Amino acid sequence: xxxxxxxxxxxxxxxxxxxxxxxxxxxxxxxxxxxxxxxxxxxxxxxxxxxxxxxxxxxxxxxxxxxxxxxxxxxxxxxxxxxxxxxxxxxxxxxxxxxxxxxxxxxxxxxxxx
Amino acid sequence: xxxxxxxxxxxxxxxxxxxxxxxxxxxxxxxxxxxxxxxxxxxxxxxxxxxxxxxxxxxxxxxxxxxxxxxxxxxxxxxxxxxxxxxxxxxxxxxxxxxxxxxxxxxxxxxxxxxxx
Numbered sequence: 001x002x003x004x005x006x007x008x009x010x011x012x013x014x015x016x017x018x019x020x021x022x023x024x025x026x027x028x029x030x031x032x033x034x035x036x037x038x039x040x041x042x043x044x045x046x047x048x049x050x051x052x053x054x055x056x057x058x059x060x061x062x063x064x065x066x067x068x069x070x071x072x073x074x075x076x077x078x079x080x081x082x083x084x085x086x087x088x089x090x091x092x093x094x095x096x097x098x099x100x101x102x103x104x105x106x107x108x109x110x111x112x113x114x
Numbered sequence: 115x116x117x118x119x120x121x122x123x124x125x126x127x128x129x130x131x132x133x134x135x136x137x138x139x140x141x142x143x144x145x146x147x148x149x150x151x152x153x154x155x156x157x158x159x160x161x162x163x164x165x166x167x168x169x170x171x172x173x174x175x176x177x178x179x180x181x182x183x184x185x186x187x188x189x190x191x192x193x194x195x196x197x198x199x200x201x202x203x204x205x206x207x208x209x210x211x212x213x214x215x216x217x218x219x220x221x222x223x224x225x226x227x228x229x230x231x
Contacts, residue, residue, distance in 0.1 A: 032215075032216035032217075036222070041224075042224050042225075043118070043120075043222035043224040044157070044204065044206075044220075044222040045222070046220070049218075051216055051217050090156050090157070092156075101147075101170055102157075102159065102215075103159075104157045104158070105156050106154070106156045107154075
């Protein structure tokens, strides 16, 4: 069965510090991979996606992620975090034969301290 | 370009009642997916509608049903509400299912917060 693991439930970083959020998936075929961000009381906003091609993808708000097939990972990174980045981050996986559904991780809550 | 709009934003229902949630998809999107997000969890796929037909379903009982209209808007209906149905219900639109939603991803609405008491 497909699954997505976000090992870090909560991360705290200082403003200006670098950030890496981890995502591991369990799926046999080539997946579509996504990172979404959710602010309190809001829906999910797409940060970036991997469909095929270059395994390092750039997204909005200065985020990037790297698809590593050998490690079944799709970690999200940002070189310098801003206070406005505080939110919940979700990794999601889909594929052609998943019945049109995406599988989401349980999320990582990011706190940014001054 | 309008985004995905959902109504109502909040709703309180009593166990055993029925509820209808509504979603207008983003302009140009013909596919609508519904997700349930329980508190502290990631979204879980309920079902997807494409061209007014169900186009995939997650592990939810039949009392969760939906509709899609010719203008691509959609409804989620839940019968015989249970306390565990309390969650944020998210509607997501896309240019299609399968490869297209993989290529472009979803656009999510802000959700409907359903509380069952």
